[in-house]
Amino acid sequence: MATLKEVQSKIVSVKKTKQITSAMKMVATSRLRGAQNSMEQFKPYASKFSEVLGSIAGKSGGDASPLLVPREEVKKVALILCTSDRGLCGGFNNNLIDKAEKFVNSELEGKDVSFYCFGKKGRDWAKKGPVPIDEQYIGVVGGSVEFSVASTSGQKLIDSFLEGAVDEVYLIYSEFQSMARQVATLKQILPIPSLDEMVEEKEVVQDDAFLPEHICEPSSEALLSEMLPKNIFIQIYDALLQTSTSEHAARMRAMENATKACEDMVDELQTIFNKTRQAGITADLMDIVGGAEALKG
Template structure:
């Protein structure tokens, strides 16, 4: 049985750990509010852009832009992997990396796959894989994300697609559903899926409401050619915002669980301490009583 000093030392150590996890939970909660506000403020712009894009899509043909035309044979695939730079957020990064690994093994086996990594955790994993890393962005997710990061990386991806260096591109990011739920999600961004489906989906969402008809000048095809690259930038930026918010939510939950676990351990150690102390007192009393009886004899 452990001595009183050893048990007391463990209690002090766990209490210090509880202070750290509690402080990290408060920091994650504060950062979550900021990330969630940024994500929610961007939603109206992204929604209106998608609405206008869906409206114009009904007037333009599928060949309005080379970004809409799928390749006859897919040989080269780019995966944009969005993860965090830091750990201590539960299984957040593991779920995203597992999603990427399963996608490569199930869909792209035998094809040339390359990575564009946002976040140190995903970059470190990708370095150990046989697939090359085309580009990496460290220190972006989890902080103040600038739209220029999404536009610059998106423009490089578009140039690669137009030059034939990439046949398809996919986003792997964490979709923020709620504080308790974040889902690893895969979304194809190149070639852009059929815009007819986008228009039909918007009509279903707006069913029963007034749908404005947008007048295009110079033409719907020309306007669509300018909007499609921006649509890719918006999707990348939205994925970064969603991943950043999900990271803080996952870390807040992980630190809350760690704090609760520390409290449970402290309770168990306190019980052991009391039992050990009581056993010591009982042993001392027995020695005193035994000594007294011996003196009487």
């Protein structure tokens, strides 16, 4: 059985750990509020952009832009992996890395794959494997996400796709559904999925409501050539915002669970301390009584 001093030292240590986890939870909560506000403020713009693009798509054919045309044979694939720079957020990064690993080992087996890594955790994992890293962006997720980062990386991918260096581009990020649920999501962004599907999806969302008709000046084809690249930038930026929000939510929940675990551990150690102290007092009393009886004898 542990001595009183050892148990008391453990209690002090766990209480200090509880203070740290509690402070980290407060920091994550504060950052979560800012990240969530940024994500929600961007939603109306992304929704309106998708609405206009879907409307213009109905005026153009499926070959209006080379970004819409799939390759006959897919040999080279670029995978954008969004993770965090720091840990202590539960299984947040592991879920994203597992998603990427399963996708590479199953769907992309036998193909030439390269990574675009946002975040240290994904970068460090990719370094251990045979898949090369074309680009890495550190200090983006979890902080103040700038649209310029998404447009810069998106333009490089578009140029690679148009030059034939890449045949497909996929995006893996954490979709923020609620404070308690963040889902690792896989999405293809190049070539851009069929515009007909985009129109049908928008009609379903409208739920038989009026679908706006937009007058195009210049032609719809000219507008699409400008809007389709921006659509790629918007998807990457939205993925970064959602991943950043999901990271803070996951860390807040992980620190909350760690704080509760510390409280339970302190209660358990306090019980052990009381039992050990009581056992010591009982042993001392037995020695006193025994000594008194010996003196009487």
